[in-house]
Amino acid sequence: MKRIIVFLVVSLVFASCKKEQTIWESDWSTPLISDTLSLDKLVNDSTFSENAGFYQLDLNRTLFDLNISELISIPDTTLKNTFTFAASLPVNAGTDFVNAIEENDMNIQDVQLKNIILKSGFIDIKVQNPLPTIAIFTFNLPGVTKNGSTFSKIYYAPAAIGAVDGVVTETIDLTGYQIDLTGISGGDFNLLRSQINVKSDPAGPNITITPSDITRIDATFRDVKVNYARGYFGNKIISDTTEVLIDALDAVASGTADLPASVIQFHIENGIKVSGQARFENVSNENSAGNVLTLSGPNIGTNFNMDAATGSWSTLTPSQKVIEFNSTNSNIEAYLENLGKKHKVGYTMQMNPWGNVSGSWDEVFPNSKLSIRMTATMPLAIGLDNLQLRDTFAISLVQDPEKTRVKSGELILQASNSFPISGEITLHLLDENGAILHSIVGSSILQSSLTGSLDANTALLVANSELRFVLSEAVLNDINSVQSVIVDTRFNSINPITNLVEQQSIPFGAFLAIKLKTKFTTENKF
Amino acid sequence: MQKNKLNKLILLAVAFASVFSANAQLLPISYDTTEISHEIIIDGGVDYYSTAIEKDITSKFIRGGVITNDIKDNSFAKHGAINRFGGIGAGSIEYRNYKTKIFKKKNWGFLVKGGYNAFFGMLYSKDLFGIAMYGNERYRGETIDISGTNMSFMAYQKLGFGLIDAKTKSNISFNFYNISNRTSAQLRTFELTQDLAGDNIEIVMDGSVELSSSKKFNQGIGFGVDLDFKIPIQWGKDDNTAYIQFQAQNVGFAYMYEKQQVYTFDTTFTFSGLNLDQLVGDNALFGDSISVLDSLGIRSTEKNRTVLLPGFIQIGKIVDALSPKKLQSFFGMRLYPTLIYSPFIYAGLDFKPKKWLHLGINASYGGFGKLKGGIYASVRFSDYSIGIATENVVGFVSKKANGESLFIKLRWAI
Numbered sequence: 014m015k016r017i018i019v020f021l022v023v024s025l026v027f028a029s030c031k032k033e034q035t036i037w038e039s040d041w042s043t044p045l046i047s048d049t050l051s052l053d054k055l056v057n058d059s060t061f062s063e064n065a066g067f068y069q070l071d072l073n074r075t076l077f078d079l080n081i082s083e084l085i086s087i088p089d090t091t092l093k094n095t096f097t098f099a100a101s102l103p104v105n106a107g108t109d110f111v112n113a114i115e116e117n118d119m120n121i122q123d124v125q126l127k128n129i130i131l132k133s134g135f136i137d138i139k140v141q142n143p144l145p146t147i148a149i150f151t152f153n154l155p156g157v158t159k160n161g162s163t164f165s166k167i168y169y170a171p172a173a174i175g176a177v178d179g180v181v182t183e184t185i186d187l188t189g190y191q192i193d194l195t196g197i198s199g200g201d202f203n204l205l206r207s208q209i210n211v212k213s214d215p216a217g218p219n220i221t222i223t224p225s226d227i228t229r230i231d232a233t234f235r236d237v238k239v240n241y242a243r244g245y246f247g248n249k250i251i252s253d254t255t256e257v258l259i260d261a262l263d264a265v266a267s268g269t270a271d272l273p274a275s276v277i278q279f280h281i282e283n284g285i286k287v288s289g290q291a292r293f294e295n296v297s298n299e300n301s302a303g304n305v306l307t308l309s310g311p312n313i314g315t316n317f318n319m320d321a322a323t324g325s326w327s328t329l330t331p332s333q334k335v336i337e338f339n340s341t342n343s344n345i346e347a348y349l350e351n352l353g354k355k356h357k358v359g360y361t362m363q364m365n366p367w368g369n370v371s372g373s374w375d376e377v378f379p380n381s382k383l384s385i386r387m388t389a390t391m392p393l394a395i396g397l398d399n400l401q402l403r404d405t406f407a408i409s410l411v412q413d414p415e416k417t418r419v420k421s422g423e424l425i426l427q428a429s430n431s432f433p434i435s436g437e438i439t440l441h442l443l444d445e446n447g448a449i450l451h452s453i454v455g456s457s458i459l460q461s462s463l464t465g466s467l468d469a470n471t472a473l474l475v476a477n478s479e480l481r482f483v484l485s486e487a488v489l490n491d492i493n494s495v496q497s498v499i500v501d502t503r504f505n506s507i508n509p510i511t512n513l514v515e516q517q518s519i520p521f522g523a524f525l526a527i528k529l530k531t532k533f534t535t536e537n538k539f
Numbered sequence: 540m541q542k543n544k545l546n547k548l549i550l551l552a553v554a555f556a557s558v559f560s561a562n563a564q565l566l567p568i569s570y571d572t573t574e575i576s577h578e579i580i581i582d583g584g585v586d587y588y589s590t591a592i593e594k595d596i597t598s599k600f601i602r603g604g605v606i607t608n609d610i611k612d613n614s615f616a617k618h619g620a621i622n623r624f625g626g627i628g629a630g631s632i633e634y635r636n637y638k639t640k641i642f643k644k645k646n647w648g649f650l651v652k653g654g655y656n657a658f659f660g661m662l663y664s665k666d667l668f669g670i671a672m673y674g675n676e677r678y679r680g681e682t683i684d685i686s687g688t689n690m691s692f693m694a695y696q697k698l699g700f701g702l703i704d705a706k707t708k709s710n711i712s713f714n715f716y717n718i719s720n721r722t723s724a725q726l727r728t729f730e731l732t733q734d735l736a737g738d739n740i741e742i743v744m745d746g747s748v749e750l751s752s753s754k755k756f757n758q759g760i761g762f763g764v765d766l767d768f769k770i771p772i773q774w775g776k777d778d779n780t781a782y783i784q785f786q787a788q789n790v791g792f793a794y795m796y797e798k799q800q801v802y803t804f805d806t807t808f809t810f811s812g813l814n815l816d817q818l819v820g821d822n823a824l825f826g827d828s829i830s831v832l833d834s835l836g837i838r839s840t841e842k843n844r845t846v847l848l849p850g851f852i853q854i855g856k857i858v859d860a861l862s863p864k865k866l867q868s869f870f871g872m873r874l875y876p877t878l879i880y881s882p883f884i885y886a887g888l889d890f891k892p893k894k895w896l897h898l899g900i901n902a903s904y905g906g907f908g909k910l911k912g913g914i915y916a917s918v919r920f921s922d923y924s925i926g927i928a929t930e931n932v933v934g935f936v937s938k939k940a941n942g943e944s945l946f947i948k949l950r951w952a953i
Contacts, residue, residue: 039673040675041675043810044810047811047814530812
């Protein structure tokens with residue numbers, strides 16, 4: 014028995030020995046990315062257009078747009094009308110005891126309005142009767158009309174009970190109402206006339222009004238938006254600096270681009286029947302290296318006039334003003350070749366710089382707007398000399414060296430390129446401090462279409478390339494430390510005949526078809 | 540100590556260790572009709588083998604080590620269209636009491652047994668071995684067909700109570716089972732086609748995979764029976780008596796009360812690579828709301844399952860330990876109710892040079908493999924006896940063998 018126990022103990026010691034890992038290698042491949050990059054999506058995006066079989070830049074961006082609601086603003090305003098008597102007054106049934114015409118300031122700032130038509134808005138009316146009999150309120154707004162009818166309301170306010178007034182309230186939609194704001198005289202502005210009549214109930218008792226009885230009617234204009242306004246819109250000055258960001262150019266790290274002669278135009282459109290002046294204070298851009306280039310020329314800092322729009326309603330015709338920056342009146346080419354990622358446009362616009370010369374006949378219509386639009390047109394012919402683009406992507410790949418892992422491998426990029434631009438691609442693997450752990454250089458260059466052959470399907474020159482990025486065992490051993498990867502590409506537009514960098518036109522329909530595949534050797538551990 | 544010897548010692552140790560927790564299938568089964576009062580049997584062992592996978596690979600999975608390309612190539616070359624691989628690890632301890640009569644008019648004693656079993660089996664194609672060992676790279680421009688793959692694994696413990704005829708030693712026991720782990724997979728169709736350039740992958744799949752979703756030791760409960768009947772027959776021209784044994788072990792069902800993770804799929808999936816919009820930007824594929832399984836058409840549910848225990852039935856002529864003959868034959872057949880295990884037939888000769896010594900050789904075919912040979916030795920010392928056997932003798936001496944096998948049996952009878 015003792016022998017058996019000893020034998021079993023020895024056996025269990027053997028059995029509890031930790032098993033070594035089972036290890037073998039296998040080779041795997043899989044497609045990862047398959048896509049075609051082109052400029053097609055930008056053709057209908059006011060960025061590119063076709064010209065004689067080639068792309069041209071056809072940029073169209075609105076920098077500033079002022080519409081009627083931003084120009085004319087009517088604040089919420091309450092018209093308060095109260096009526097009292099200095100001494101007690103006996104009032105027989107059916108007697109008018111208030112009959113008044115009032116002039117109410119609409120509290121409109123900066124502009125002097127004569128006439129407005131409302132796009133929307135409400136009036137909240139509240140009448141209060143302090144008398145012990147029914148009071149009949151007639152509330153007229155003589156200057157407020159719709160479809161030829163003057164605003165007029167009659168309210169039967171119930172008798173007060175003790176110290177509690179009889180109250181009637183109503184909210185009326187003012188959409189489509191036209192409001193005359195010339196006051197009682199007909200020559201003022203921002204003033205609204207009101208007419209109020211209060212009568213005791215003809216079928217009620219005779220009463221006595223005391224000095225403490227306050228008859229009241231409040232009318233609150235709320236959420237009013239105008240559809241049309243006439244008057245004097247004041248000497249308004251609008252000054253601002255607008256930024257235009259081009260994110261794609263943020264990736265430019267070094268190198269130069271040679272662009273053809275170009276034109277940038279600023280279109281100022283004035284749909285308001287107000288004359289004005291405007292000027293560009295400054296136009297500049299800053300590239301990814303921090304270099305700022307200022308657009309210079311006589312159009313910078315010089316006032317130019319903006320004529321008032323003509324016509325009215327459906328015949329309204331905005332005035333147009335085009336300020337052009339071209340190679341003869343500015344440094345536009347250098348400006349664009351700075352490859353600015355951030356563009357700043359500073360401007361000042363002044364309405365009625367010469368005062369109320371229209372005799373308070375400034376007008377704004379529903380479709381009136383004041384806008385500045387930038388357009389740029391140039392053939393998309395680019396000369397690139399080692400233009401380096403860098404883009405950084407965060408990644409996190411974790412491998413346990415004690416478990417199944419990728420031991421080595423490669424990324425295979427197969428490309429069909431119909432852009433006349435070549436590229437050299439390098440991947441930099443960075444640790445959490447941004448230090449480069451490994452740089453993986455593509456095995457060959459992304460060939461320019463100029464070195465390719467004519468593709469029968471697209472009628473474009475197409476060059477095929479295969480770039481291999483070898484992931485060595487050393488790279489994969491450090492993969493857990495990699496927190497980001499920089500894709501660093503140097504672009505060149507080299508003419509294969511002259512071997513010189515030249516401007517190359519981008520053929521319409523140009524594409525870059527890519528297939529990224531992986532090929533890995535895994536060390537399987539079990 | 541040489542590594543090879545150490546490995547064999549480990550295998551021996553595993554076999555002995557499993558003796559204390561499971562029940563095994565020792566060949567040959569000798570029959571001793573001597574009347575005794577008590578008997579304790581401890582047996583166990585491991586046996587794994589394949590139609591094609593050489594021991595050089597399987598031993599690496601058991602003991603560890605590097606599977607080189609040569610090792611992979613050797614096994615790969617042996618694979619046919621349909622292949623099998625599987626094994627059992629088992630051990631049991633059983634107490635038999637022949638003295639206590641359960642029924643007054645019957646000569647029936649009782650028995651109590653406990654044990655541990657693990658069953659693993661797989662029916663698979665050559666391509667499955669190929670992709671698992673080499674990866675998919677070598678199959679560019681081809682279709683990897685692993686349709687028809689059928690895999691089953693179950694580990695369980697049992698506790699049984701039964702009756703035993705004191706004279707014939709025939710017995711029956713009723714067993715309760717604890718299922719501690721279970722996995723099964725059935726790929727009715729699974730084809731992975733790659734074009735030569737490696738640009739496109741198409742997967743056609745129809746099948747299901749069931750896994751234990753819990754790590755608990757107790758995941759299911761089962762009920763089953765073990766039967767062991769010996770029937771005397773006339774054998775030979777001299778009116779000698781021989782014994783035919785009908786044996787069934789672990790025949791029953793189990794209910795998995797811990798839910799099983801069931802993946803089902805019947806879909807065709809084509810992949811040529813992601814486009815850039817799927818990788819970056821607002822519509823990126825790998826957002827929180829995207830399920831990769833859903834996008835592959837794989838449905839995942841949790842279900843309770845009622846499953847068959849991996850039991851077997853065996854019928855065959857056994858060796859009579861009390862026979863005066865020095866040379867006896869034995870043969871038989873074993874069946875598991877699964878396609879993974881093909882009908883297993885065996886035959887052999889028992890040589891008894893001394894009353895206390897049995898030596899034997901046998902050959903078998905089927906099960907998880909093809910033809911293989913076995914040897915055994917059994918020694919009796921007074922009330923004790925010990926037997927040791929292998930059903931795969933080549934596995935002890937050659938790396939080219941398709942498996943390994945070792946069974947131990949200890950017996951104490953008074």
